[in-house]
Amino acid sequence: MNRIGKKLQALKDDGRKALVTYIVAGDPTPETTVPAMHALVAAGADILEIGVPFSDPMAEGPVIQLAHERALKHGTSLRDTLNMVAEFRQQDADTPVILMGYANPIEKMGYDGFATAAKSAGVDGVLTVDLPPEEASEFTDVLRAQQLENIFLIAPTTTIERQRAIASQAGGFIYYVSLKGVTGAGHLDIASVEQKLTEIRSLTELPICVGFGIKDGATAKAASAPASGAVVGSAIVSAMANAEDGKYDSIPTIISDIVSEIRASLDS
Amino acid sequence: MSSTIDFNQYPDNSGHFGPYGGRFVSETLMHALDELEANYARLKADPELQAEFDRDLAHYVGRPSPLYHAERWSRETGGAQIYLKREDLNHTGAHKINNTIGQALLAKYSGKTRIIAETGAGQHGVASATVCARLGLECHVYMGEEDVRRQALNVYRMKLLGATVHPVSSGSRTLKDAMNEAMRDWVTNVDNTFYIIGTCAGPHPYPELVRNFQSVIGREARTQCLEMTGKLPDALVACVGGGSNAIGLFHPMLGDESVAMYGVEAGGHGVETGEHAAPLTVGVPGVLHGNRTYLMEDEDGQIIETHSVSAGLDYPGVGPEHAWLKDQGRVEYVTIDDDEALVAFRKLTQIEGIMPALESSHALAYAEKLAATMSPEQIVLVNLSGRGDKDILTVAEIDGITV
Ligand SMILES: Cc1ncc(COP(=O)(O)O)c(C=O)c1O
Numbered sequence: 001m002n003r004i005g006k007k008l009q010a011l012k013d014d015g016r017k018a019l020v021t022y023i024v025a026g027d028p029t030p031e032t033t034v035p036a037m038h039a040l041v042a043a044g045a046d047i048l049e050i051g052v053p054f055s056d057p058m059a060e061g062p063v064i065q066l067a068h069e070r071a072l073k074h075g076t077s078l079r080d081t082l083n084m085v086a087e088f089r090q091q092d093a094d095t096p097v098i099l100m101g102y103a104n105p106i107e108k109m110g111y112d113g114f115a116t117a118a119k120s121a122g123v124d125g126v127l128t129v130d131l132p133p134e135e136a137s138e139f140t141d142v143l144r145a146q147q148l149e150n151i152f153l154i155a156p157t158t159t160i161e162r163q164r165a166i167a168s169q170a171g172g173f174i175y176y177v178s179l180k181g182v183t184g185a186g187h188l189d190i191a192s193v194e195q196k197l198t199e200i201r202s203l204t205e206l207p208i209c210v211g212f213g214i215k216d217g218a219t220a221k222a223a224s225a226p227a228s229g230a231v232v233g234s235a236i237v238s239a240m241a242n243a244e245d246g247k248y249d250s251i252p253t254i255i256s257d258i259v260s261e262i263r264a265s266l267d268s
Numbered sequence: 269m270s271s272t273i274d275f276n277q278y279p280d281n282s283g284h285f286g287p288y289g290g291r292f293v294s295e296t297l298m299h300a301l302d303e304l305e306a307n308y309a310r311l312k313a314d315p316e317l318q319a320e321f322d323r324d325l326a327h328y329v330g331r332p333s334p335l336y337h338a339e340r341w342s343r344e345t346g347g348a349q350i351y352l353k354r355e356d357l358n359h360t361g362a363h364k365i366n367n368t369i370g371q372a373l374l375a376k377y378s379g380k381t382r383i384i385a386e387t388g389a390g391q392h393g394v395a396s397a398t399v400c401a402r403l404g405l406e407c408h409v410y411m412g413e414e415d416v417r418r419q420a421l422n423v424y425r426m427k428l429l430g431a432t433v434h435p436v437s438s439g440s441r442t443l444k445d446a447m448n449e450a451m452r453d454w455v456t457n458v459d460n461t462f463y464i465i466g467t468c469a470g471p472h473p474y475p476e477l478v479r480n481f482q483s484v485i486g487r488e489a490r491t492q493c494l495e496m497t498g499k500l501p502d503a504l505v506a507c508v509g510g511g512s513n514a515i516g517l518f519h520p521m522l523g524d525e526s527v528a529m530y531g532v533e534a535g536g537h538g539v540e541t542g543e544h545a546a547p548l549t550v551g552v553p554g555v556l557h558g559n560r561t562y563l564m565e566d567e568d569g570q571i572i573e574t575h576s577v578s579a580g581l582d583y584p585g586v587g588p589e590h591a592w593l594k595d596q597g598r599v600e601y602v603t604i605d606d607d608e609a610l611v612a613f614r615k616l617t618q619i620e621g622i623m624p625a626l627e628s629s630h631a632l633a634y635a636e637k638l639a640a641t642m643s644p645e646q647i648v649l650v651n652l653s654g655r656g657d658k659d660i661l662t663v664a665e666i667d668g669i670t671v
Pocket residue numbers: 362363388389390391392466467468507508509510511512513514579580581625627628653654655
């Protein structure tokens with residue numbers, strides 16, 4: 001069991017929900033990312049999901065698209081992202097880190113080269129949005145050889161047969177996409193989430209975290225009630241974007257405010 | 269090489285052309301693609317749909333499109349006889365409508381009431397808006413802001429046809445970004461929406477179904493050439509943006525070993541400048557827009573911006589079947605730059621009285637070069653994929669004229 005599994009087990013033993021937070025590496029500048037990661041942990045994040053900037057982030061809503069564009073303005077690459085994780089690891093040996101991104105930068109580096117570099121940087125899992133299980137088996141094997149988890153999405157549209165195929169390759173946790181839409185969309189339907197999670201749980205022992213459309217403590221609490229945790233992305237990224245115009249010193253405080261509120265709500 | 273390959277066996281059951289193609293999309297869309305694949309498998313054998321498709325191609329599009337012997341141009345070139353497959357004479361002025369009618373019928377027979385499409389030059393957007401007007405379907409077209417500016421006439425045409433045009437301001441504001449935005453719309457509205465992709469790219473089964481709908485071009489051209497000349501063409505030439513007009517012409521003749529094939533990519537300011545749209549010529553395999561194919565990307569795997577004078581070729585990827593045909597050596601991919609295309613645009617207009625689209629002008633420019641190296645008994649068949657009316661403002665701007 002790597003850091004992801006241990007963390008989720010410990011939270012379960014404590015009767016607490018996992019708070020998974022998403023920011024984009026290099027947004028708004030490369031220097032802000034590692035301090036932001038520490039601020040997220042200090043404010044109560046359990047697992048860090050780090051977006052790898054990509055020129056064509058097809059699954060993202062406007063907030064996260066802009067974050068990718070800001071990061072790419074400084075040329076933040078997959079290699080840079082791995083370096084940031086390595087730097088974070090110098091002070092934090094325990095918090096699980098997941099990379100979330102698209103297939104092409106990883107393919108460019110090569111599966112083996114990427115997996116080796118990710119392992120040595122201290123990455124624990126990888127979620128590749130556009131690599132469904134049909135196309136992922138080789139990548140899953142390469143990741144497993146490095147004890148890295150391949151994390152998969154399950155969507156409201158995922159049939160039982162597909163859920164089974166996903167469960168057979170998935171590691172770490174299942175990321176349940178709470179709605180039909182892009183990241184940051186606002187039409188969360190809690191009742192349908194509950195129903196789908198019951199279905200997924202009959203197929204896999206893996207913990208399930210719910211994401212997309214969670215914007216504050218209240219929605220995080222509601223969405224994670226039937227699950228092991230909640231994933232919050234656009235809300236944090238858009239709050240950080242308010243710190244633009246060079247006032248990047250305020251980012252840790254901004255993060256602290258928004259994440260503490262969600263943490264408190266999840267623990268209440 | 270080609271004799272041992274049965275080109276009709278591709279894509280394989282999982283949607284791959286060798287290492288290319290496949291289905292690289294987020295999980296939310298996987299079920300929609302499974303459903304589309306199943307509907308297509310069922311409906312392509314449905315005699316009612318097939319009859320409706322054939323009827324529409326004949327009476328609405330105006331097929332078969334003529335094969336025209338460009339005698340004067342051939343004589344001036346002094347080499348092979350050049351024949352033009354006149355897709356510019358189709359309703360709406362380009363080959364795009366062949367595919368749009370096919371996909372709109374799939375949408376109708378699958379009970380989807382809302383259509384989305386991406387467009388670069390606007391030809392596919394216009395074709396989609398046209399078919400939606402006729403079938404009474406709601407139509408949303410995504411178009412990069414840069415293309416909205418370059419193709420103002422087509423934007424207005426779409427609006428007149430009742431479509432909603434959504435300018436896309438993300439990324440490079442061109443076709444690839446329009447496609448990203450269409451995918452985002454589809455993820456959000458997957459229950460009632462059919463995404464009509466305009467070229468033979470995207471996740472399986474799109475490359476296959478677009479090819480099949482466009483193959484009417486090559487089937488007709490083969491028959492017409494045999495009827496008119498008693499033999500098959502020696503060479504086929506077509507421009508390649510995503511590759512749909514090219515695959516439509518090539519596919520029915522891939523098994524005819526004597527027929528050489530040339531796909532012409534946009535050389536932009538010249539391949540050596542880096543400002544072009546020629547992924548097959550200088551790109552590398554990667555993953556974008558749901559398929560593995562040749563892409564223009566940087567050393568970090570970021571997709572890079574392309575340049576072409578013709579909006580319809582301004583795309584950093586290419587249909588996966590072309591990637592595979594390149595590797596097989598069955599089709600040769602070459603480039604023509606902006607200036608060469610503009611020369612061909614003027615030449616065909618002045619010598620034959622046919623104003624070609626700037627996209628098609630790339631094919632014409634290469635065909636002229638090729639024909640000049642061949643003998644007068646030989647035949648070069650060019651896909652004249654569209655007419656040039658939409659490009660008049662672009663050409664006028666280059667000439668420094670305000671129309
Ligand atoms: C007239 C014309 N030809 C060619 C193309 C390029 O597309 P494809 O390569 O899919 O045929 C376009 C695209 O807009 C077009 O309008």
